[in-house]
Amino acid sequence: MVTLAQVLPAIILIVVIFALTMLVALYSTFAERKVAAFIQDRVGPNRAGPGGIFQPLADGVKFFMKEEVIPVLSNKFLFILGPSIAITASLMTGVVVPWGPDITLFGKTYPLQIVDIEIGILYVFAVVSVGIYGIMIGGWASNNKFSLMGAIRASSQVISYELSMGLAIIALIMVTGTLSLREIVEQQHGWHWNILYQPVGFILFLVCAFAEANRTPFDLPECETELVGGYHTEYSSMKLGFYLFAEYINMFISSAIMSTLYFGGYNYPGMDAVNEFVGPVIGPLIGFAVLFAKTCFFIFFFMWVRWTIPRFRYDQLMNLGWKGLIPLGILNLIATGAAVLYFK
Amino acid sequence: MEALTTRRKVLEQKRMTLLERIYLPAIASGMGITLRHFFKKKATINFPEQQRPVPRVYRGLHILNRDEQGRERCTACGLCAVACPAEAITMEAAERKPGEENLYREEKYAAKYEINMLRCIFCGFCEDACPKDAIYLETTFAPANYNRNNFIYTKDMLLLGAKREEIKPPLTQ
Amino acid sequence: MLTSAFYFIAFVTVFFAVMVIAAKNPVHSVLYLVLTFFGISANYIFILDAPFVGIVNIIVYAGAIMVLFLFVIMLMNLNAEAEHRKSNAFLIVGAFAGGSLLLIVVDAIRKVDWKSVSGQESSGGAIGSIKVLGKVLYTDYILPFEVASVLFLVAIVGAVILARKEKLPLTVGQISHPVSES
Amino acid sequence: MPNIFQTVPLIHFVYLSALLFCIGVVGVLIRRNAIIIFMSIELMLNSVNLLLVAFSAYRQDPPGQIFVFFIMAVAAAEVAVGLAIIIMIYRNIRTVDINELSRLKG
Structure with missing residues (x-):
């Protein structure tokens, strides 16, 4: 049977990663406001604590204290279920990401990954596709036309862009020959980052990640000018907070997955020499810090794009997805296949 | 038609070229612009600590003036209230009793004088209307408050030398 | 467990x-x-x-x-209001038919000699892994795989054609809105 | 890990999938909403999938799982076309009640 000593490292890792995810999501809201302010020549929130560092806590407290409104004609159970599914699904994605190389503590080696499943990428896909239900259920249960429109837009957008994302990933898999995220990272040791082999695939993946995370320029499901608040129009208090939180967690996880798939994850040039120098405890932590830095860069990139590019129109979104990205993905697939055949 | 100015820009709506249709160069240049703004000097003034200087003729909070001997100048004639476009000023007149000559300059004075600062538009018409040079607009302004009632400034807040909360921005010459 | x-x-x-x-x-x-x-x-x-x-x-x-x-x-x-419930008799008949089907299937299952079917020892190699499945799919079943892709193409085209709004000549009482073809 | 193939006999999977199949059949029989009937059919397809995977796992025989993919592919194609048909029906007679469809009779 499984003993506590065997599960304990895994449980600690799960708690740490969940806490980290929540913390990053919390501070992403702060970073978003700061980035927006800086790009617009303002300074952003700077009152709560030094430099506004406690602003997310203040926001969180405000969310908890706000009045909870549940529309009379809504479906109460589904109304509560919606945000719960959204946040659960986005938290579950982080499970398969390898956060660092194996770490050696007290003479034992532990992996810095909660589970290494053979089909890690597919798992991510499955969880993301379940996440749509959070939006659809919430939007429908609100019994509000704007919410319903937002929900339908969100799901059709996610389904359409999942296709081209899948095509981008298939091309990547042709290069790597495995679906396990850990193996993909191990293959990119040193400078062999997949971005060098799959630049088009990366751009495809990046655009689709924006669409999947409902970020500008593809934030049609919640665009204020047309749909009030989109699928979360009727939500208030912490349930609204859950939806917003889920969005930021999605952004964090997709940034982490992007760094893992295309930018070498926790690998960095000269890694072996550094590892020999600092030993098996600090080395993995540096690897983790490198992955975290890459992830933070992508989170910044998400925000940077948000405050630069205006929102697409709905028909433009669908045109881009079906007539632009999917053919491009297929071409990329064919080219990659030919290259793999030729070089083997 | 002949163009009236040279500022007019003719918008050409032709089909986009392939390079324009893949959006990426345009997106990259746009992101360059926003990144440049990221490092620009911020236009924000951190209000309570830093303040924007105001000119000497700035029309801020009102003050009820006194004469050289410290007597109130206001005679409660009501011209300021009549002139006020926002109807922010109310007053009640009273007659000066014997022995109060050191307080009020003339036989009639304002027993109550109130300005609702939420109604006031700081136009300065009251200052123009006053025949006794009793009301002036200072270069200070009222701080925020949690209660609407606290914005009704009574006479003891308005009189010169009265203790009142106000924000004094630096003056330009 | x-x-x-x-x-x-x-x-x-x-x-x-x-x-x-x-x-x-x-x-x-x-x-x-x-x-x-x-x-x-x-x-x-x-x-x-x-x-x-x-x-x-x-x-x-x-x-x-x-x-x-x-x-x-x-x-x-x-x-929910869109559907009128069927009468109770109908429900009972339906459930009865389903139940009888279940009984027949269960009886048939019981008659099979399961010893000859099950009892394969696990050989250790995970047959559910992508390596095994991929190999089988792309060697032995490559033709059905291609046929399935053609089927998908047909289904996509069919669904689009079926669900597309037809531009019929206007009849009385019909609201027309300009259909913009991109 | 205790070998599940020894503790749970294959016949239990067969019973489970037979039960699911019959629930699907009952759903087709007693419901009148075309979409729910459609969903019942999906349920029946899935029960067959379960049976195929169970046999494949117990007999250590991969083609069973390959068939599951083909069934999924066919089901996806079927749903796309079927839902398009339901939308067409709805556009024409403003209902998806299959009893109303008997109007199609000559």
Whole structure:
């Protein structure tokens, strides 16, 4: 049977990663406001604590204290279920990401990954596709036309862009020959980052990640000018907070997955020499810090794009997805296949 | 038609070229612009600590003036209230009793004088209307408050030398 | 532990399956069906050691097919009132027919000599892994695979043609809106 | 890990999938909403999938799982076309009640 000593490292890792995810999501809201302010020549929130560092806590407290409104004609159970599914699904994605190389503590080696499943990428896909239900259920249960429109837009957008994302990933898999995220990272040791082999695939993946995370320029499901608040129009208090939180967690996880798939994850040039120098405890932590830095860069990139590019129109979104990205993905697939055949 | 100015820009709506249709160069240049703004000097003034200087003729909070001997100048004639476009000023007149000559300059004075600062538009018409040079607009302004009632400034807040909360921005010459 | 897990998952799956046909509101039906599929996928992943099939089941059924159902129901606004309940007699007859079918199937299952079918020892190699499945799929079953892709193409074209709004000549009482073809 | 194939007999999977199949059949018989009937059919397809995977796992025989993919592919294609048909029906007669469809009779 499984003993506590065997599960304990895994449980600690799960708690740490969940806490980290929540913390990053919390501070992403702060970073978003700061980035927006800086790009617009303002300074952003700077009152709560030094430099506004406690602003997310203040926001969180405000969310908890706000009045909870549940529309009379809504479906109460589904109304509560919606945000719960959204946040659960986005938290579950982080499970398969390898956060660092194996770490050696007290003479034992532990992996810095909660589970290494053979089909890690597919798992991510499955969880993301379940996440749509959070939006659809919430939007429908609100019994509000704007919410319903937002929900339908969100799901059709996610389904359409999942296709081209899948095509981008298939091309990547042709290069790597495995679906396990850990193996993909191990293959990119040193400078062999997949971005060098799959630049088009990366751009495809990046655009689709924006669409999947409902970020500008593809934030049609919640665009204020047309749909009030989109699928979360009727939500208030912490349930609204859950939806917003889920969005930021999605952004964090997709940034982490992007760094893992295309930018070498926790690998960095000269890694072996550094590892020999600092030993098996600090080395993995540096690897983790490198992955975290890459992830933070992508989170910044998400925000940077948000405050630069205006929102697409709905028909433009669908045109881009079906007539632009999917053919491009297929071409990329064919080219990659030919290259793999030729070089083997 | 002949163009009236040279500022007019003719918008050409032709089909986009392939390079324009893949959006990426345009997106990259746009992101360059926003990144440049990221490092620009911020236009924000951190209000309570830093303040924007105001000119000497700035029309801020009102003050009820006194004469050289410290007597109130206001005679409660009501011209300021009549002139006020926002109807922010109310007053009640009273007659000066014997022995109060050191307080009020003339036989009639304002027993109550109130300005609702939420109604006031700081136009300065009251200052123009006053025949006794009793009301002036200072270069200070009222701080925020949690209660609407606290914005009704009574006479003891308005009189010169009265203790009142106000924000004094630096003056330009 | 896995044994009781199987019975638990089986019970939950059957319960949700019953709720699919018992729920009044079509949206609830869809959600119960999603849960049923999760139960079946859990069987694949945890009990039958076929994680790939399980994950693909979630992606395809829960992620795509059921979302389509939800889509259609939400867009057409088919709420519970749309359906008049059938008479009780009809329900009983339906349940009776289903029950008899179950009895027949169960009886047939009991007659089979399972010793000749089951009892294969696990050879250790996970047959549910992508390596094994991929090899079989792309060698022995390459022709059906290609045929399936053609089937998909046909289905896409067929669905688009069927669901497209036709530009009919205007009849009385019909609201026309300019159809912009891109 | 205790071998599940020894503790749970294959016949239990067969019973489970038979039960699911019959629930699907009952759903087709007693419901009148075309979409729910469609969903019942999906349920029946899934019960067959379960059976195929169970046999494949117990007999250590991969083609069973390959068939599951083909069934999924066919089901996806079927749903796309079927829902398109339901939308067409709804557009024409403003209902998805199959009893109303008997109007199609000559």
